Amino acid sequence: MPSEPAWKAENRPPRILIVDDDPEVADPVRFALEGLGYDVVHMPNGTMGVNKLEEFQPDLMVLDMMMPGQSGFLVLEHIRRTKQDRIRIIMVTANEGSRHENYARMLGVDEYILKPFALDRLMDKVRELLEKPYPFDSQASP
Numbered sequence: 001m002p003s004e005p006a007w008k009a010e011n012r013p014p015r016i017l018i019v020d021d022d023p024e025v026a027d028p029v030r031f032a033l034e035g036l037g038y039d040v041v042h043m044p045n046g047t048m049g050v051n052k053l054e055e056f057q058p059d060l061m062v063l064d065m066m067m068p069g070q071s072g073f074l075v076l077e078h079i080r081r082t083k084q085d086r087i088r089i090i091m092v093t094a095n096e097g098s099r100h101e102n103y104a105r106m107l108g109v110d111e112y113i114l115k116p117f118a119l120d121r122l123m124d125k126v127r128e129l130l131e132k133p134y135p136f137d138s139q140a141s142p
Contacts, residue, residue, distance in 0.1 A: 003134050006086060007059045014130050017058035018042040019049030019075060021067040025092070025115065029062055032119055033126065046070030050078050058087055060129055062122070063109075065093035065100065076107040088129040092117065 007014040016038050020026040026042050033040045041056055043049040047070045049063070061079075065072040072091055079087060091104050094115040101112050111125050 013037055013039045014059045015039045016060045018062045020064035021045055032123055046075045049075055060088040062090050065091055080107055
């Protein structure tokens with residue numbers, strides 16, 4: 001049975017985690033999301049992003065694929081391994097290879113956007129994903 005997103009059920013602003021090492025991408029995205037009233041945190045690398053997951057409990061993540069240290073793929077693998085399946089994920093990347101996109105989709109990204117991208121396109125996708133109910137309630141009590 002579909003279930004509403006946690007932010008709606010808890011009557012709070014959506015929490016968004018940006019994990020991107022490029023401030024020229026992360027800063028305008030953060031500013032635009034905050035302007036929409038979202039609670040936004042930016043982490044400059046994958047390791048810090050993974051460490052912030054449990055404390056922040058984001059509803060959505062804007063995740064860069066290529067970062068020094070822990071890549072976006074490793075972050076995705078961690079999220080799936082730890083069963084954090086209620087996080088909507090938008091992967092952003094300059095890598096145009098279909099092999100990378102296929103792997104990201106296999107790991108469950110909700111959207112795959114190539115850099116450079118129009119900020120309004122990203123904002124539209126964020127709003128769309130935040131409103132989308134989950135197809136089943138995997139975290140419901142038995």
